[in-house]
Amino acid sequence: MDTYGLIGYPLSHSFSKKYFTDKFSKENINAQFNNYELKEIADFPKLIEANPNLKGLCVTIPYKEKIIDYLDFVEEEAAEIGAVNCIKKYDGKLYGFNTDAWGIIKTLIHQKFWAAMVLGTGGAAKAVNYCISQVFETPLINVSRTAKENAITYKQIDEQIMKEVSLIVNATPLGTFPNVQESPNIPYHLLNESHTLFDLTYNPPETEFMKKGKAQGATVVNGYDMLVTQAEKAWQNWTDI
Numbered sequence: 001m002d003t004y005g006l007i008g009y010p011l012s013h014s015f016s017k018k019y020f021t022d023k024f025s026k027e028n029i030n031a032q033f034n035n036y037e038l039k040e041i042a043d044f045p046k047l048i049e050a051n052p053n054l055k056g057l058c059v060t061i062p063y064k065e066k067i068i069d070y071l072d073f074v075e076e077e078a079a080e081i082g083a084v085n086c087i088k089k090y091d092g093k094l095y096g097f098n099t100d101a102w103g104i105i106k107t108l109i110h111q112k113f114w115a116a117m118v119l120g121t122g123g124a125a126k127a128v129n130y131c132i133s134q135v136f137e138t139p140l141i142n143v144s145r146t147a148k149e150n151a152i153t154y155k156q157i158d159e160q161i162m163k164e165v166s167l168i169v170n171a172t173p174l175g176t177f178p179n180v181q182e183s184p185n186i187p188y189h190l191l192n193e194s195h196t197l198f199d200l201t202y203n204p205p206e207t208e209f210m211k212k213g214k215a216q217g218a219t220v221v222n223g224y225d226m227l228v229t230q231a232e233k234a235w236q237n238w239t240d241i
Contacts (some may be wrong), residue, residue, distance in 0.1 A: 002031040003053040004238065006129055007044065008060035008068075011035045013203060015227050016058045023235070031055075041066045048094070056238035057087040058231075061173060064123025071096040081130045083123035088198075088235040093186050099233035100127035105135055111196050111221070113167035116140040119184045120171035124200055128171050141165065152184045162190040168213075170199040175207035182204030183208035191216035202227055 007018045018032035036047055041063050048054065059067050064083040068074055071087065074096040078084050084096035087239035116132050118125050121144045125233055132140045141161065152161075174182045191197075197213035202224040210220040 002055045004056045005034040005036050006033050006058040007036045008063055009037050009039055011037050019231050044070050054089055057071045058234060059085045065099045081126050083126045086237055088237050097237050098127055099230040101131050103230035104128055104131045107226045108231045113196060115165045117165040118171055119143045119171045125171035128169050157186055159190055166194055167196050170209050175209050176201045180204050186210040191218045193217040199223055240241040
């Protein structure tokens, strides 16, 4: 039986497993989808060797960037982004793609924004950055917990910055189930109806980040549609010959 799966750590709650298991059942596809928790990315070659029926993998936190070193080929867009969240195994070779970008574009194309602030600097944030700067050609500010090149810290977010941006994207895992009480440390009291908050998280459907934004009159969007779009693009990558 053809096998697909998800790698990351931890995998306490997986969108991909439920989504693809349901898809296979509804569409009578003879395949299975498994979660593969890897405590170290160095265990990845062992996983490939131990599962010869693997046809494709989704990649999540914290390996979207680290996985690139283990692939034979990386498509141009994923290489430019610097992160891979989809792997196809074909003819003994491993091909890397970034389908997050597809989901992000589909979500943001319905929103109006003139400048963005992206919370986080990991693999998901890199896909968001690519879409905002390269596809929508919109200025953006990155925010990191610690001082980094081309990013400000949360403590540096002031009233002027909050006035300059209209889109704020949570590309961190903060607020994801089961830690639903968490949220990025931004000045929520400075939000208003001119802001849109986009949380890449889908569980819970309304995160603390979104709740705080809605309380200030901001438009809020969760990550469900994005995840569905990227999952379907992953399936297309896996099954196209």
